[in-house]
Amino acid sequence: MKRSLARILATALLSALLSQPALAQQTQSPPQSTDTLIRNATILTITHGTLQNTDLLISKGKIAAIGKNLKAPDARVIDAAGRYVMPGIIDCHSHSMLDAINELTLAVTSMVRTGDVLNTTGAELYRELAGGTTTLNLLHGSGNPIGGLNTVVKIKPGRPLSEFLFPGATPGIKFALGENPKRSNSQVTPGTPRRYPATRMGVEEVIRDAFTRARDYQRGWAEYRASADQKGKIPPRRDLQLEPLVEVLEGKRFVHAHCYRSDEIVMLINIANEFGFKIKTFQHALEGYKVAKEIAQHGAGASVFADFWGYKIEAYDAIPHNAAILTRAGVVVSMNSDSDERARRLNIEAAKAIRYGDLTEEEALKLITINPALQLGIQSRVGSIEVGKDADLAIWTGHPLSVYSRVDTTFVDGVIFFDRQQDQARRAELQKERAQLEQAEPNRPGTGGRSPQTPRRRPSTNDDDDQWEGNQP
Amino acid sequence: MNQEKRTTMTLLITLVILLLSVSALGQQIGNPATQQGGTPPRGTYAIRNARIFPVSGPPIENGTVVIRDGKIEAVGAGVTIPSGAQQIDARGLSVYPGMIDAGTSMGLVEVGQGAPGTVDTTEVGEMNPNAKAIIAIHPHSAHIAVTRVDGVTSALSSPTGGLIAGQAALINLLGTTPQEMALIPQAALVMNFPRTSRRGGDFGSEQQPDANLSETLTANERQVEQIRKLLRDAEAYGRAQDAYAKDKSLPRMNLDIVLESLVPYVRGERPVILRADREAEIRGAVRFAEEMKLKPIILGGDDAWKVVNLLKEKNVPVILTGILNLPMREDDAYDTLYENASKLQQAGVRFCISSGNSGAAVRNLPLYAGMAAAFGLAKEEALKAVTLYPAQIMNVADRMGSLEPGKIANIVVTDGDLLEARTHVRYLFIDGRAVPLSSRHTELNDAFKGRK
Numbered sequence: 025m026k027r028s029l030a031r032i033l034a035t036a037l038l039s040a041l042l043s044q045p046a047l048a049q050q051t052q053s054p055p056q057s058t059d060t061l062i063r064n065a066t067i068l069t070i071t072h073g074t075l076q077n078t079d080l081l082i083s084k085g086k087i088a089a090i091g092k093n094l095k096a097p098d099a100r101v102i103d104a105a106g107r108y109v110m111p112g113i114i115d116c117h118s119h120s121m122l123d124a125i126n127e128l129t130l131a132v133t134s135m136v137r138t139g140d141v142l143n144t145t146g147a148e149l150y151r152e153l154a155g156g157t158t159t160l161n162l163l164h165g166s167g168n169p170i171g172g173l174n175t176v177v178k179i180k181p182g183r184p185l186s187e188f189l190f191p192g193a194t195p196g197i198k199f200a201l202g203e204n205p206k207r208s209n210s211q212v213t214p215g216t217p218r219r220y221p222a223t224r225m226g227v228e229e230v231i232r233d234a235f236t237r238a239r240d241y242q243r244g245w246a247e248y249r250a251s252a253d254q255k256g257k258i259p260p261r262r263d264l265q266l267e268p269l270v271e272v273l274e275g276k277r278f279v280h281a282h283c284y285r286s287d288e289i290v291m292l293i294n295i296a297n298e299f300g301f302k303i304k305t306f307q308h309a310l311e312g313y314k315v316a317k318e319i320a321q322h323g324a325g326a327s328v329f330a331d332f333w334g335y336k337i338e339a340y341d342a343i344p345h346n347a348a349i350l351t352r353a354g355v356v357v358s359m360n361s362d363s364d365e366r367a368r369r370l371n372i373e374a375a376k377a378i379r380y381g382d383l384t385e386e387e388a389l390k391l392i393t394i395n396p397a398l399q400l401g402i403q404s405r406v407g408s409i410e411v412g413k414d415a416d417l418a419i420w421t422g423h424p425l426s427v428y429s430r431v432d433t434t435f436v437d438g439v440i441f442f443d444r445q446q447d448q449a450r451r452a453e454l455q456k457e458r459a460q461l462e463q464a465e466p467n468r469p470g471t472g473g474r475s476p477q478t479p480r481r482r483p484s485t486n487d488d489d490d491q492w493e494g495n496q497p
Numbered sequence: 498m499n500q501e502k503r504t505t506m507t508l509l510i511t512l513v514i515l516l517l518s519v520s521a522l523g524q525q526i527g528n529p530a531t532q533q534g535g536t537p538p539r540g541t542y543a544i545r546n547a548r549i550f551p552v553s554g555p556p557i558e559n560g561t562v563v564i565r566d567g568k569i570e571a572v573g574a575g576v577t578i579p580s581g582a583q584q585i586d587a588r589g590l591s592v593y594p595g596m597i598d599a600g601t602s603m604g605l606v607e608v609g610q611g612a613p614g615t616v617d618t619t620e621v622g623e624m625n626p627n628a629k630a631i632i633a634i635h636p637h638s639a640h641i642a643v644t645r646v647d648g649v650t651s652a653l654s655s656p657t658g659g660l661i662a663g664q665a666a667l668i669n670l671l672g673t674t675p676q677e678m679a680l681i682p683q684a685a686l687v688m689n690f691p692r693t694s695r696r697g698g699d700f701g702s703e704q705q706p707d708a709n710l711s712e713t714l715t716a717n718e719r720q721v722e723q724i725r726k727l728l729r730d731a732e733a734y735g736r737a738q739d740a741y742a743k744d745k746s747l748p749r750m751n752l753d754i755v756l757e758s759l760v761p762y763v764r765g766e767r768p769v770i771l772r773a774d775r776e777a778e779i780r781g782a783v784r785f786a787e788e789m790k791l792k793p794i795i796l797g798g799d800d801a802w803k804v805v806n807l808l809k810e811k812n813v814p815v816i817l818t819g820i821l822n823l824p825m826r827e828d829d830a831y832d833t834l835y836e837n838a839s840k841l842q843q844a845g846v847r848f849c850i851s852s853g854n855s856g857a858a859v860r861n862l863p864l865y866a867g868m869a870a871a872f873g874l875a876k877e878e879a880l881k882a883v884t885l886y887p888a889q890i891m892n893v894a895d896r897m898g899s900l901e902p903g904k905i906a907n908i909v910v911t912d913g914d915l916l917e918a919r920t921h922v923r924y925l926f927i928d929g930r931a932v933p934l935s936s937r938h939t940e941l942n943d944a945f946k947g948r949k
Contacts, residue, residue, distance in 0.1 A: 147827040154831045209611050314945050333938075334640070334857035336610040345942040352946075365823050368831075372864055375918035379647075381942070388919075427867025427917055428876070451830060458828060 059083045060438065061096045062419065065104035070111055070386070070393045070408040080109060082415040085438035090411055102419070102433070110389065110424050111409055112158025112416035112436065113370050114396035116327040117280075117307050117360035119163065120148045120367065121188075126165030127172060131205070131220060131230045134197060135264040136172035138162050142185055148364035149181045153442040155368035156418035156431045159190065161360075161400055163307070166200035166282035167207070169221065169230040173197050173268060174280060176400050178416065178436050194401030196304065197268050199281035201227055201288040203338050228291050235299045238269035245270075278304035278401065280327070284338040286314035293322045305399045307360070309350075310342035316353035325356040325399045330373035331380070347391060348381020358396035375425040388425060414438075536671055539929040541565045543578040544910060547587035552594055552884050553899035562592055564906040567929030572900045585910070590923055593880075593915045594900050595650025595907035597887040598862045600796055600818040600851030603652040603668065604634035604641060604675075609855065618855065619658025623720075624727055627758040628663030630654045631682040634675045640856035642936035645670040647860040648915060650907040650927050651680065653891060655687045655770065655796075657855075660724055662687040664758065665770065667891055669907065671927040680905075684891060685794065686762040688724065690771045690782040691717040721785060728789050731759035765792045768892070774819065776800040783813050794890060797853070799825055802837050805844035814890045815841060818853025820865045832872050838882060839873030849886035850879070867916040879916060905929070 060082040067075040067090065079094035080087065119125050123141045127133040142162070152160070158179055164172035176193035203209055205227050212218055221227050244260040251257055271277035279296075283289050283306050296303050303324040306312055310333070312319055312326045319326060328350070333342035350357045359374050361367035374391045377383040383391075397407025405414045415438035422429035434442040542564040549560040551572055561576040562569065570579070578584065607615035617633040634654055644652070650670055656663030665685045672678035734756040741747045761767045771782040774797040783804075786793035795801065798815040799822060801808060808815060817838055824833040841848040850869060852862045862883055870879035888898025897905045909915065910924035925932045 148823075151823070151831045203611065313942075314948070316945075317948065331861070332858070334608060337608055337612055340608060340639075341941060343938040343941045345938065345946065349942070349946050365821060369821070369868070372867075372918050378919035379921055380938075421871075425919060427864055428871050430871045447831070454828065 059099035116396040118160040171198035286311040313349040344380035631666035639937040814847035835872035838869035
């Protein structure tokens with residue numbers, strides 16, 4: 025009896041540890057917002073230059089004051105002399121938190137929502153905070169010409185999901201062009217038909233067809249609403265697939281379109297112009313540099329990789345100068361991760377745009393701060409250090425564009441969600457806990473047979489869209 | 498353009514080049530096209546007024562590096578410049594040895610997905626000791642120029658599949674034929690030491706827990722036994738061939754090119770690279786190498802920080818490929834792999850840093866070292882970890898890895914710290930040849946950046 029109780033307890037402890045690793049790594053009780061005075065820092069404001077030896081006051085989750093010799097008697101004081109403060113990094117293309125990425129069964133899946141499958145407990149979130157990243161654009165995968173709806177989140181491990189959701193972010197939707205929606209790199213199960221489309225012609229046709237239907241649907245509602253006497257009139261049947269596309273047509277929902285080749289970028293611009301909507305961002309846009317003029321004319325942004333190339337045929341003409349060429353053409357450019365790994369070091373990815381294409385430091389920093397904020401409709405809240413903006417910040421040991429720098433402390437809404445000193449202080453304790461759990465009877469080796477079940481999770485090494493297609497169980 | 502005009506133009510260009518300071522060297526050498534019929538010639542060069550990082554010694558301010566006949570002739574502050582040397586005024590610039598990545602498959606794969614015809618990393622079957630990377634390295638792969646223009650001048654290119662993957666080649670990233678590129682055509686035997694879980698590479702699937710641990714362990718033991726048997730056969734084969742060479746009255750053995758290829762490795766004359774990441778795999782690999790009297794190098798080494806005592810005691814070096822991997826276990830500290838190099842260095846384990854990438858991203862090698870430096874490794878150590886240390890581990894430190902007289906002139910001249918992402922390479926020498934700073938990427942950039 026006692027034995028089995030111990031067994032149950034140990035199993036419960038183990039599963040608690042396994043399911044909440046992010047929690048285990050940070051503070052035990054949920055961190056509380058405290059007024060904080062960061063003193064003597066070099067502040068990279070992004071929009072108003074670099075301020076030397078400057079103080080920054082965080083109050084009630086907001087940046088309350090920036091200046092010299094600020095006074096705040098009740099605030100916690102952090103001396104940041106010799107260190108840098110920059111806005112929290114915004115990753116405009118992430119699949120963190122998502123327990124499912126691709127609804128692959130249909131070509132148009134605008135009815136599915138990433139917001140329905142969010143896991144707040146993944147270890148990747150804490151690791152991203154430790155790299156100074158505070159905001160993610162969680163996108164559906166790229167297996168469909170028109171994919172599911174996005175979710176913009178602030179990274180706040182330990183908090184309820186509702187606190188992750190970025191208030192006021194413009195809703196978005198994923199589109200995808202090229203090899204992924206064609207499914208050309210995925211294996212077809214024998215005996216099953218291939219999914220339409222299988223060519224770039226088909227991709228265009230699927231998008232055209234969807235927007236044709238959306239326009240009719242929009243008209244149906246407009247006619248219904250316009251009729252003065254609605255008595256006896258039957259409203260159109262709600263269509264969850266077309267509703268988000270009507271929002272696109274009405275400019276209420278941003279299109280984030282995965283694309284590689286220049287011809288398909290131009291194709292989507294043409295469709296958008298024809299139907300009268302805008303593409304907010306071309307995601308990846310590896311060949312964006314070939315049609316920078318067209319992207320700029322359309323008013324679209326681009327969210328690119330720093331230098332990822334050559335992993336498939338449509339990525340063979342990708343060049344690391346892409347961000348610089350697009351920036352010089354007047355396009356709002358961001359640099360994204362599309363990977364739980366790269367999301368930990370987007371600062372270094374941004375620095376590459378100085379090597380390739382000679383962006384200035386400020387332009388490089390914009391790629392991971394104010395520019396992605398603009399692309400997600402959250403520029404009034406985050407992306408730069410200004411009084412009144414959310415206190416989403418990181419303190420760095422050196423200039424964040426240097427490989428030798430690392431993050432000491434990350435704030436989200438004024439709350440410390442990562443602190444290196446605290447992290448290091450807890451390691452011995454966590455190690456002890458792990459050792460104890462390993463010694464717990466159900467976990468001892470030597471009994472043979474099946475090893476304990478571990479929770480099945482999506483692989484986390486590289487979330488690139490291109491890996492995601494077809495590899496899902 | 499007619500012939501006359503063209504001649505005038507050529508003359509003009511030549512004049513302009515002569516008149517311009519030597520800082521225009523990067524543009525004047527060679528055809529800007531990345532695929533050239535021949536490699537640039539060796540010349541005599543003097544890089545002057547530079548900040549020199551010999552790596553083998555302290556930095557030298559205002560120094561000169563002299564290159565002649567493919568070799569470094571002199572390095573120092575008071576060096577005489579040979580007459581006729583092309584001079585490069587490197588005021589404000591820094592000179593480093595070219596970086597070496599010992600964990601790549603450079604030239605064996607061009608496009609990993611959707612173009613299987615360009616992939617030559619993995620032979621059929623488990624035992625392919627005679628699959629030699631040097632046979633299949635594609636000298637005109639776009640990866641090669643893309644990599645070298647960012648300062649990585651040499652790579653160990655390894656086959657990857659099966660239990661015994663094949664033989665790696667150490668190459669310079671310059672040459673028209675694999676043989677021109679080769680520093681050591683057969684540099685190491687590459688083995689994937691049997692493991693209990695799989696961890697993918699670029700696009701591989703991550704660890705899938707095996708259903709039954711004891712079955713997996715038995716299967717692993719069987720695989721180790723398979724390797725053991727093959728290596729023992731090779732030992733016996735070598736002994737028999739030696740005996741026959743001394744005494745022709747003995748029965749003659751037919752040549753066996755597979756066993757033949759293994760002989761230098763089972764005799765410990767050449768190193769054996771064992772891919773191992775987890776603690777148990779690393780321990781298993783070290784024990785196996787000791788038992789078989791191999792000369793082991795661990796490739797991967799994500800858990801090497803847990804095995805420092807054994808690695809130190811057995812003097813087994815590690816090629817760390819996972820610095821920018823996500824930690825293996827969810828409850829690992831966030832910086833577990835960033836700190837790996839620092840922990841090995843402090844414990845006195847020999848190591849070098851690699852990108853572990855097949856080719857396209859090898860140019861990011863300095864950033865792997867930079868990240869290790871951000872997390873505890875001294876900057877000078879980080880620099881050695883991508884220059885001198887890989888040379889030592891591959892047993893070529895007498896020929897490369899630092900700026901010392903007599904070494905191969907693989908030299909990078911930069912406008913800043915070699916490991917910083919923002920630094921530009923200004924001049925590049927491989928094998929004493931001035932290499933143009935063009936690649937598939939610079940060419941596409943040039944072609945499209947001005948499009949109005």
